[in-house]
Amino acid sequence: MTRRPLTKPRKIAAQERSRATVDALVEATARILVEEGFDKTSTNRIAEVAGVSIGSLYQYFPGKEALVVAVADRHRQEIMQVIRGELEEVRAQPVKQAIRTLVATAVRAHRVDPRLHRVIAEQIPQVGELEDLEVFSRENYTLFRAYLESRRDELRVDDLELASFICVTSIEALTHNAVLHYPELFSDEAMEALIDEGACLVTGFLISR
Amino acid sequence: MTRRPLTKPRKIAAQERSRATVDALVEATARILVEEGFDKTSTNRIAEVAGVSIGSLYQYFPGKEALVVAVADRHRQEIMQVIRGELEEVRAQPVKQAIRTLVATAVRAHRVDPRLHRVIAEQIPQVGELEDLEVFSRENYTLFRAYLESRRDELRVDDLELASFICVTSIEALTHNAVLHYPELFSDEAMEALIDEGACLVTGFLISR
C-alpha cells in the first residue's frame, strides 16, 4: 500500500516563540507558492525563506503537504470571514436582491489574495488528501441550498438539490474564471456588469417569470 | 533570466519504429498521470512504463513538460472531434434547440476519458508554458460568440462578449464539476436533467422571454 503523506501538524505550538516559528513557516510557504510556484516549494526552501532551520520545520510539520494544507486552510478561513459577514443581510432581503448580494459577495471573496487563490485552485488538488477544499465548496453549497429551501414558494424550480448545484457552480466559476483568466473584468465598472449579469443569470433560472 | 522548459518535441519520428516509440511514450505518460498522479510522472518512470529506454525518451522529447503537453494535446484533439461533429447541426436549429444541443455536446465532450481530463485540468496549469489549454478554452468561447452574433436579434443581451463569457464559463463549469465531483449526476437520467436545467439556465439568460 502506498505511503500516504500526512497533512496534519505534528505538534501544537505551546509557547509564544514557537507560534512565531509556525507562522513564519506558513507565511513563507504562501509566499513561495505565489512567487515561485509549487515545484520550487521545497521544505528546504520554505525553511530558508522563513528564516527557520529545516529541523524546526519538521518539528511542527510532517512534510511539505502539511504546510500547503495549512496555507490553504488559512486562506479558506479568510474567505469564509468575508462570506459570513455579508450573509446576515441576505435573509432579510427580497429574493432578487438577495441573489445579487450573494453574487457580489462571491466576487468580493475572490478578491482576497487572488494570486494565492489561483495557486491553491490550480496546483493544490494534486495534494491528494486535501478534502478541505471539497468541504469548503460544499459549505457554500449547503448554505445556499438552505436559503433556497426557505424561499421555495417563490421559485420555479423544484429540484433544489440540482438547482443549488447549478447556481453555486456557475457563480463560483464565473468569478473564479474572471479573476484568473480575465482580470480585465475586474476593473470597477466591468465588475459591476459582471455582477449584474451573473445575478441575472441566476435570477432568470430560479424565479418563475 | 529563468530557463524555460521546452515543450516542443525534439525531432519528428520518421520511421515506423520510432513512431511506435513516441506513441508508447505518450500513452505511458497519460496512464501514469491518471493512475499515479503528476508527481510520480517522472521521465524515468515514463520510459519504464513505456518499455522504452530513458535515452530514447530524450531523443524525442526535451523533458517531462513536452510529454505532458503531448498528452494534453492529444486529449484536446479527441474532444474537438466530438464538438465539431455536433456543431454542424446547430446552425440550422432554432435558438432554443441549438442551446440545448450545445449543452448536450459539452456534456458528451466531458465524457471522453474524464479521469485524464481531470488530471489535465487540475494538475497541468503548473506546466506554465501551456497556452494550449487557454487556446482550447478560447476556441469554444469564440465559436459560441460567433453563433450569438448570428442570432443577435433574437437575444435580450447586448454585450455579446460578456454574454459569451458567462454562458461558456457556466456550462463548462457545470459539466466539468459534475464529472469530477458529482459523478452521480452522470447516471443517464440525472444527465438528462442536468442537460435540461443547464440549457434552461442559458436560455433564460439569453432569450427575451
Added chain:
DNA sequence: ATAGAATATGAGCAATAACTCGTATTAACA
C-alpha cells in the same frame, strides 16, 4: 552486401529533494 543514417540502450553523473538526529539554546518554574 555494405555504408551510413536512424533509432535504441542504460550506466552513471550532477542536482536537488525529503527528512533525521545529536547537539545547542532558550524559557518556565520550583
Added chain:
DNA sequence: TGTTAATACGAGTTATTGCTCATATTCTAT
C-alpha cells in the same frame, strides 16, 4: 539558581530526478 522541558539548529544521509553520452542495434538504399 538550577533543573527540566520546550524549542531551535544544521550538517549529513538517503532517495530521486532530470538528463548525457558512449555504445549498440536496426533500417534504408545503393
